Amino acid sequence: MSTPSTSSSSGAMTDGFHLVIDALKLNDIHTIYGLPGIPITDLTRMAQAEGMRVISFRHEQNAGNAAAIAGFLTQKPGVCLTVSAPGFLNGLTALSNATTNCFPMILISGSSEREIVDLQQGDYEEMDQLAIAKPLCKAAFRVLHAEDIGVGIARAIRAAVSGRPGGVYLDLPAKLFSQEMDAAAGKASLIKVVDPAPRQLPAPDAIERAVALLKAAKKPLILLGKGAAYAQADADIRALVERSGIPYLPMSMAKGLLPDTHPQSAAAARSFVLPEADVVMLIGARLNWLLSHGKGKTWGGKDAKAWGGQKFIQIDISPQEMDSNVAIDAPIVGDIGSCVSALLAQVGQLSKPPAEWLNAIEERKTKNVSKMAETLAKDPVPMNFHSALNVVRDIFKAHPDTLLVNEGANALDFTRSIVDMYKPRKRLDVGTWGIMGIGMGFSVAAAVETGLPVIAIEGDSAFGFSGMEVETICRYNLPVCVVIMNNNGVYRGTDVNPTGGSDVAPTVFVKNARYDMLMQAFGGVGVNATTPAELRQGIEEALRSRKPTLINAVIDETAGTESGRITSLNPKKAAAA
Ligand code: ADP
Ligand code: TPW
Ligand code: MG
Numbered sequence: 001m002s003t004p005s006t007s008s009s010s011g012a013m014t015d016g017f018h019l020v021i022d023a024l025k026l027n028d029i030h031t032i033y034g035l036p037g038i039p040i041t042d043l044t045r046m047a048q049a050e051g052m053r054v055i056s057f058r059h060e061q062n063a064g065n066a067a068a069i070a071g072f073l074t075q076k077p078g079v080c081l082t083v084s085a086p087g088f089l090n091g092l093t094a095l096s097n098a099t100t101n102c103f104p105m106i107l108i109s110g111s112s113e114r115e116i117v118d119l120q121q122g123d124y125e126e127m128d129q130l131a132i133a134k135p136l137c138k139a140a141f142r143v144l145h146a147e148d149i150g151v152g153i154a155r156a157i158r159a160a161v162s163g164r165p166g167g168v169y170l171d172l173p174a175k176l177f178s179q180e181m182d183a184a185a186g187k188a189s190l191i192k193v194v195d196p197a198p199r200q201l202p203a204p205d206a207i208e209r210a211v212a213l214l215k216a217a218k219k220p221l222i223l224l225g226k227g228a229a230y231a232q233a234d235a236d237i238r239a240l241v242e243r244s245g246i247p248y249l250p251m252s253m254a255k256g257l258l259p260d261t262h263p264q265s266a267a268a269a270r271s272f273v274l275p276e277a278d279v280v281m282l283i284g285a286r287l288n289w290l291l292s293h294g295k296g297k298t299w300g301g302k303d304a305k306a307w308g309g310q311k312f313i314q315i316d317i318s319p320q321e322m323d324s325n326v327a328i329d330a331p332i333v334g335d336i337g338s339c340v341s342a343l344l345a346q347v348g349q350l351s352k353p354p355a356e357w358l359n360a361i362e363e364r365k366t367k368n369v370s371k372m373a374e375t376l377a378k379d380p381v382p383m384n385f386h387s388a389l390n391v392v393r394d395i396f397k398a399h400p401d402t403l404l405v406n407e408g409a410n411a412l413d414f415t416r417s418i419v420d421m422y423k424p425r426k427r428l429d430v431g432t433w434g435i436m437g438i439g440m441g442f443s444v445a446a447a448v449e450t451g452l453p454v455i456a457i458e459g460d461s462a463f464g465f466s467g468m469e470v471e472t473i474c475r476y477n478l479p480v481c482v483v484i485m486n487n488n489g490v491y492r493g494t495d496v497n498p499t500g501g502s503d504v505a506p507t508v509f510v511k512n513a514r515y516d517m518l519m520q521a522f523g524g525v526g527v528n529a530t531t532p533a534e535l536r537q538g539i540e541e542a543l544r545s546r547k548p549t550l551i552n553a554v555i556d557e558t559a560g561t562e563s564g565r566i567t568s569l570n571p572k573k574a575a576a577a
Contacts, residue, residue: 019186035058061091071161139168222249229253253427272361279310279311283340383556408461511557514528516550525547
């Protein structure tokens with residue numbers, strides 16, 4: 001296909017299609033995750049013709065999740081492209097989830113004719129998309145004129161990656177794409193964004209305040225969140241932890257920032273260190289529900305709402321995050337790279353944490369680790385989560401560069417606690433919302449963006465939300481190995497219908513389903529694994545061959561617990577507690 005915008009002959013014209021493509025490429029965005037249809041089919045074709053990688057999905061939510069995690073992995077906004085109204089709405093869940101998780105992405109949706117939409121005259125796929133997107137993302141823009149495309153893309157990129165990263169919606173009405181303009185003027189209208197995520201240096205007095213708190217601490221603790229993983233300040237974060245000698249806890253997606261086997265990791269003593277710590281330094285982690293809002297019994301408070309007495313230091317790029325749940329005694333506002341390096345410069349002033357604290361943690365860790373080792377050594381028939389995940393644990397130890405995608409309830413919680421990660425940004429999961437459906441979208445983007453193999457550990461319910469994308473994985477021949485922890489249902493496969501009627505219980509699926517056959521339908525490798533040995537062989541072969549693979553791991557249907565680790569959030573149970 002010709003490239004009007006790069007033609008140098010005088011009088012050459014360009015159009016909206018090419019300006020969008022050129023603006024993305026100019027800003028180093030070379031991949032689009034999307035799903036074609038009116039009015040963006042030709043945009044996908046032309047983008048491919050112009051050398052962009054266009055990854056087509058079977059449902060926009062998965063394309064959106066792919067874009068979001070591409071943003072997390074690369075610090076560049078992932079781009080998702082959809083059609084109008086229904087396609088846009090399908091992408092919106094992912095956009096909203098990206099915003100919630102602070103992942104930079106841009107959802108670009110074609111839209112119907114403005115005049116008709118605004119008069120509500122019933123256009124094809126009519127919807128006021130901009131208005132609907134606005135409350136669900138960080139910023140939303142619409143471009144009406146071809147000469148504004150450069151500005152529109154530049155604003156979208158800046159909004160997505162600067163400050164706290166998030167999702168941006170860009171509305172491109174159908175008519176825009178065919179608008180023509182002089183090619184030279186078009187080229188001149190594009191903007192290459194300079195320094196899209198400017199460093200934000202912390203104030204020196206904020207650093208001093210934090211250092212003073214750490215100096216006085218008897219039982220300090222560092223909490224690493226996915227913001228710390230996103231920031232790609234890996235060496236400095238590791239140096240800060242190691243040179244201060246402070247024990248640390250990684251949040252789920254921060255696992256591997258330092259290897260989970262690191263002697264300072266307190267992960268195996270989590271329920272001991274949270275209530276005991278006296279000064280807690282949060283690095284890119286929010287005190288939301290995942291940390292029990294920084295108070296209550298988890299933190300040693302005397303009841304569910306009480307403050308546990310900890311002093312908090314919080315490093316975050318968003319000033320408004322401070323005091324959101326409990327008082328933050330030493331807020332450090334800035335980008336994590338700059339903040340951690342400023343702290344590192346002062347770390348010489350700190351003495352190592354008291355031995356009593358470190359020994360107490362070590363004691364708890366040793367006890368819990370040996371208890372876990374006992375459980376993992378068992379080989380029950382049928383397999384349970386532990387015996388299956390013991391295999392996965394070995395595999396990640398031997399192949400630490402592999403990416404792990406993980407969703408489900410028990411399939412999530414057990415994997416998080418059993419499978420050690422050794423490198424930063426290798427663990428991708430359900431994040432802040434605990435959302436199901438990220439599995440295949442994340443897997444596709446993880447493979448596309450890194451070229452590395454991906455293992456997706458999926459609950460059988462979780463997999464269902466994005467399962468059709470196994471065709472996408474086969475179509476692009478991606479090195480993705482999906483392992484379904486098949487316990488015949490949501491949490492378990494054993495619930496019964498109390499009426500004795502013929503409908504099964506709401507949490508129960510078809511018994512003994514063969515998910516592996518889904519993969520075979522598209523030319524991938526399907527394996528039915530009933531023992532740890534078969535599971536090990538299946539995954540190892542997938543890593544060796546890099547062929548799309550799906551392993552149906554048959555798990556004891558009685559093995560799971562309700563809601564995995566978050567049973568207490570169920571209304572009925574919470575009231576009873
Ligand atoms: P987790 O779920 O792992 O606890 P959260 O998503 O709750 O992590 O928190 C991530 C935090 O990191 C957010 O408050 C976000 O503002 C912050 N953040 C993201 N990127 C950066 C960065 N580059 N510098 C500083 N803070 C960041
Ligand atoms: C978009 C609620 C949380 S976990 C889960 C659901 C439906 C599935 C658990 O079953 P699975 O795992 O995957 O088989 P396991 O190992 O315990 O059997 N809809 C959305 N997000 C969420 N979180 C839900 C529903 C949910
Ligand atoms: Mg299940």
